[in-house]
Amino acid sequence: MRVGLAGLGDIGLGAHLPALRRHPAVRLVQVADPDPDRRSAFTARSAGRADDVRVVAELAPGGLDGVVLATPPWVTPELVVRYAQAGLFVLAEKPVATSVEAAAIYEQLDDEQRQRVQVGLTYRHDPAIQQLKTWIDDGTLGTPVLVRAHIYDEVFRPADVEHTARITATLAHGTPVVHEGAHLFDWLSHLLGGRPESLDDAWARRTRGDLQAPNLTGARLSYPSGHQALVEFGWFTAALPRCELTVLGDRGLATLDGFTFDLRLTTADGDRQVHFPGDRMTRCFDRQVQRFIDLYDGTRKTGDPSLDDGIAALHTAQLVARSAR
Numbered sequence: 001m002r003v004g005l006a007g008l009g010d011i012g013l014g015a016h017l018p019a020l021r022r023h024p025a026v027r028l029v030q031v032a033d034p035d036p037d038r039r040s041a042f043t044a045r046s047a048g049r050a051d052d053v054r055v056v057a058e059l060a061p062g063g064l065d066g067v068v069l070a071t072p073p074w075v076t077p078e079l080v081v082r083y084a085q086a087g088l089f090v091l092a093e094k095p096v097a098t099s100v101e102a103a104a105i106y107e108q109l110d111d112e113q114r115q116r117v118q119v120g121l122t123y124r125h126d127p128a129i130q131q132l133k134t135w136i137d138d139g140t141l142g143t144p145v146l147v148r149a150h151i152y153d154e155v156f157r158p159a160d161v162e163h164t165a166r167i168t169a170t171l172a173h174g175t176p177v178v179h180e181g182a183h184l185f186d187w188l189s190h191l192l193g194g195r196p197e198s199l200d201d202a203w204a205r206r207t208r209g210d211l212q213a214p215n216l217t218g219a220r221l222s223y224p225s226g227h228q229a230l231v232e233f234g235w236f237t238a239a240l241p242r243c244e245l246t247v248l249g250d251r252g253l254a255t256l257d258g259f260t261f262d263l264r265l266t267t268a269d270g271d272r273q274v275h276f277p278g279d280r281m282t283r284c285f286d287r288q289v290q291r292f293i294d295l296y297d298g299t300r301k302t303g304d305p306s307l308d309d310g311i312a313a314l315h316t317a318q319l320v321a322r323s324a325r
């Protein structure tokens with residue numbers, strides 16, 4: 001599969017590029033970023049490599065089978081439409097847009113083009129998420145369950161100018177719930193048997209007056225079968241609470257470490273730790289590329305996760321963000 005990578009930023013260079021290079025069925029033929037410094041960073045990182053990759057400001061669809069879009073979410077939607085309409089397979093970073101209104105652009109795609117789009121909800125298929133689902137579905141934890149999701153990331157380090165600029169720009173396009181909620185609301189729908197039935201409460205706080213959007217947000221949601229979720233998202237304070245998900249039922253408690261995805265199960269029978277081989281990022285980005293290849297060679301008929309999955313998570317995130325306001 002001849003692939004182009006658009007967006008040579010943090011996740012493009014740090015995760016997509018190595019995952020694409022690790023897969024034997026991928027030939028990386030073009031990389032693109034309008035920012036010359038980012039193109040230089042790619043060239044420096046690739047020094048000494050024998051592969052023949054064109055480094056350009058904008059991907060040219062000719063000669064490509066697929067594109068990976070590691071671009072900001074206010075740029076991604078238009079690129080998805082452009083490359084899907086050009087007949088390419090598209091792996092697009094989450095969130096699929098910064099608002100439901102901005103996601104309306106996807107209505108320009110016909111069914112066949114939509115099916116060629118895979119969304120970078122990278123961690124959904126991690127074995128830890130599957131294990132949690134098994135414990136919920138087979139009654140190990142008891143039912144219904146209460147999920148507490150504490151999604152805290154992006155410590156405020158003003159001395160790190162690049163990171164501060166990136167998170168400031170991202171906050172200008174929505175609260176952390178829009179950006180991190182893409183992952184979390186996708187997991188919750190997967191774990192709890194469908195989309196939320198109601199949003200019961202929502203709140204937001206801004207910890208500094210100069211922030212472009214509230215950097216702390218939370219909500220209480222009801223899911224099918226009486227499951228409940230208490231979710232919190234936080235960015236950009238000098239210290240952060242632990243990032244983790246707990247799932248509590250009458251019979252037990254499961255805890256997912258938000259960074260490593262290590263699991264702990266506590267029941268009347270005692271404690272059990274579950275650790276999956278490799279680090280979470282490598283594990284998930286490799287699986288994601290494999291799914292993209294499966295989509296290209298016809299093993300999968302639609303993106304997994306699909307564009308509809310990405311839009312569904314965005315709907316919930318936006319509902320929380322707007323209700324909190």
Ligand SMILES: NC(=O)c1ccc[n+]([C@@H]2O[C@H](COP(=O)([O-])OP(=O)(O)OC[C@H]3O[C@@H](n4cnc5c(N)ncnc54)[C@H](O)[C@@H]3O)[C@@H](O)[C@H]2O)c1
Nearest residue numbers: 006007008009010011032033035038070071073093094122
């Ligand atoms: N799946 C995950 O685990 C994960 C993790 C981190 C970030 N992300 C998502 O990835 C996206 C990018 O995040 P990031 O942290 O790498 O941001 P970043 O700002 O570091 O990188 C984005 C890059 O895209 C480039 N760009 C802008 N317009 C472009 C265009 N038209 N064509 C090509 N490149 C263009 C920018 O110049 C920049 O280099 C965001 O949507 C973010 O939410 C996903």
